[in-house]
Amino acid sequence: MFVLGTAGHIDHGKSSLIRAMTGIDPDRLPEEQSRGMTIDLGFAWLKLPDGGEIGLIDVPGHERFVRNMVAGAGGVNAAMLVIAADDGWMPQTQEHLDILKLLNIRHGLVALTKTDLVEPDWLELIRSDIETKLTGTFLEKAPIIPVSSTTGEGVDRVVESISQIASSLQEVEDISKSRLFVDRVFLLTGIGVVVTGTSRGGGFSADSDVYHFPSGDKIKIRTLQSHERKVDRVGAGYRVAINLSGVDRRGVNRGDVITGFPWKGQPSFLAVKVKNLPNSTVSMKEGRKVLLILGTTETEAIIRPFASDGIKPGQEGFAIIKTVAPVAAFIHDNFILRLPTPQVTIGGGTILDFLDHYPRRKDLKAISPNLEARQEKNPSRIIVAELEKRLFRKAENILLYSSFSSENIQTAVASLLDENIIIAHDGYLALSVCISVVLKKLHKELDKTHKHKSYLPGLTADVLGKRLRLPIDDQFVLLLKYLESADHIGRTRQFYHQPGFTPQLDEKMKAQAEGIRVEMKKAGHNYPTLDQIEAQFGDSGKTINFLRDDGKIRKVGDQFLMTVEIWKEIIAFVTEKLETDGKLTVAEYRDRFQNSRKFVLPVLEQLDQLGLTRREGDYRVKGARFDERHSI
Helix, strand or coil: CCEEEEECCCCCCHHHHHHHHHCCCCCCCHHHHHHCCCCCCEEEEEECCCCCEEEEEECCCCHHHHHHHHHHHCCCCEEEEEEECCCCCCHHHHHHHHHHHHCCCCCEEEEEECHHHCCHHHHHHHHHHHHHHCCCCCCCCCCEEECCCCCCCCHHHHHHHHHHHHHHCCCCCCCCCCEEECCEEEEECCCEEEEEEEEECCCEECCCEEEEECCCCEEEEEEEEECCEEECEECCCCEEEEEEECCCHHHCCCCCEEECCCCCCCCCEEEEEEEECCCCCCCECCCEEEEEEECCEEEEEEEEECCCCCECCCCEEEEEEEECCCCCCCECCEEEEECCCCCCEEEEEEEEEEECCCCCHHHHHHHHHHHHHHCCCCHHHHHHHHHHHCCCEEHHHCCCCECCCHHHHHHHHHHHHHCCCEEEECCEEEEHHHHHHHHHHHHHHHHHHHHHCCCCCCECHHHHHHHHCCCCCHHHHHHHHHHHHCCCCEEECCEEECCCCCCCCCHHHHHHHHHHHHHHHHHCCCCCEHHHHHHHHCCCHHHHHHHHHCCCEEEECCCEEEEHHHHHHHHHHHHHHHHHCCCECHHHHHHHHCCCHHHHHHHHHHHHHHCCEEEECCEEEECCCHHHHHHC
16 A cells, blocks of 8 residues: 655646546535635545555645645655646745655656646647756656546546556555554544544554554554545555544644554654755754654754754755654654745755754764764664664664664664674673773773772772763663673672782781781780771771671671681570570670670670571570571
C-alpha cells in the first residue's frame, strides 16, 4: 500500500481529477462544496487496473491553506503535481513543488488539467514551460499527462501512470515502530472518538493498546477502517481511521501522534540540516522565529544556525531548532519551515539528532562532526555517533527514535562488536576508543599512586573521578564495573588498583609497623589508644591504616587498637562462654583478661555492633551474626 498526494495552485482541478478517477468527492466540508474550493485535506482511494488499491490525499491550493497542504504531504509516498493548462505555472505550483522536494518525495507525475479549455498550440507552449520549470527536480523525467476532468480525456492515462508508479515503489517498510500523525479528529454518535492518518513505520491492530503523544497516555484501539472497510489490522503506509477508547475528544487534536510503543522522550531541541529555499526572502539568522511542521504537527520554534552569519537563501547548513511544543520525531524525518507572518515557506530539512538542552553558540563547533556522521542513513555510523555523545547507552534504547528496524540495529551492533569498535557490558554499549582513552588516564593515576604511595590499597571511586575530572555518576560507576569485569583494573573493597597490585610499606614504614605491633603485643589486653601510638611513634597514621587494611591490627571503639592475635583470643573466649553457658557478663570478661571496665565495655559494645553478641540486661548472649564470628 502507498499513498499519493496532490499538489498545485488553487482552482487547477485537483479535486475534480480525483472525482473523475475515483467517483469520490474529497471535498467533505459544506463550505468547500458550496465555494468549489478545497480548504482542508480530502481523502479518497483509487482502484488500480491490476486490482491493487492506493490512498489519495487531496490538498488545498490556496496560499492561506499551505499549512494544511504540508500536513497532507507529510504522509505521502508519491505526488501528482496538478497544473491547469489555461493558467500554467503559478505561485503555489512552485511553493508546493518546493515543499515536496524538502520532504524528499522522489516519485510522481504531472497532470496537465483543463485541456478542453485551450488550443493545442497553447497546450504545447505550457507543456514546454513546465518541462523547463521541472529541470533538476524529482519530476524532471516524470510523465506530463494532458487530462480533462470534464470530458474524461486522459483520465485513464493518469490512472495508468499512477499504477506504474505503484508497481515501481517498494513496499513501505514495517520497522515495528508505528506512528500515526493525526490529520482528522471527529466524534461519531454511538462510536466515540475517531482519528485518521497514514500509518508510518508499522501497522495497527484492532483491540490493541497504543499511546497518545504528547500526553503519554495509554489508550486502546476499538476498531479500524481503511477505505471505509472495517479491518482487523493495517500495515505500514495505509490510510486508516482508528476508533479510540480511553480518550476524550478534547484530548486529541490534529498534530497529535498515536504510537504503537511508549514514547518516553519529549524532544524540543532538534539538531538539523536545514535548507533555505533559493526563492526565500529571509536569511535564517540567530533567534529567527519560524513555524516547524513535521507530519501534521505544527509548532512555533526558534532557530540557531551554526554559521554565525546565518543561512542565506539558496544555502544549507546545520542548525539547532528549539520548539515550543515537543514533537514525535525520528532521526531522518523531514520537516518544513515557514514564517509565522507573512505565512510563506522558507525552507525545511532533516532531523539528525535530539538534544537535552539548547547548546551555547560556542559549543556548536564541537557538535558538527557528530552531525556530519548522522547525515548518512547508515545505522552503524549513527550508533557510533550516539556513543560519542555519551559513554554508555542502553543497548535496548539505541536508535529507538529512528527509522531503522530492530533487526537492522541488532545487525549493526553485532558487526561493530565483531570489529571491536564497541563493547557490550551489562546491557549497555560503549565505544572501545572512548573506553581506551579513559582507561589510559586511569592507569596513569593508579601507577602514580602505586609508585609514590605504595602503602595505599588503591584509590576510591570518588578520588578517581576527581583525578580524571569526571562526574561521579551512573556512567562512571558503569565504567568502573566494566573495567573490573574485563580485568583492566582490580578492586579490593572500595579501592581500585592495577591488576595484581599488593600494597607495600617502604623501609621506614616497615620499621614503624614492627614497632607498633611490638608495643601492642606488650600492652596485651590493656589496649593502647590511637593517640598513645601516634605520640610514641610520631606520624604513624598511614602505617596504622595500612596495618588495619592488611588485617594485622583492629580498631575497637573510638580509640583502642589491638593486634589481630589479641582479637582472635577475645573471640575464642566469647565463643567458649556462649557455647557453654549461653551468656557472658562484664565481670567474667574482666576477670579473664585482668583489665578494667574502660577496656571491657568498648570491646563488648563492639561485639554488639558487629552482631556477634546481643545485650540482654546485664548479660551478653549470641547475636544474629554469631555464626559468622570467624569471618568478621
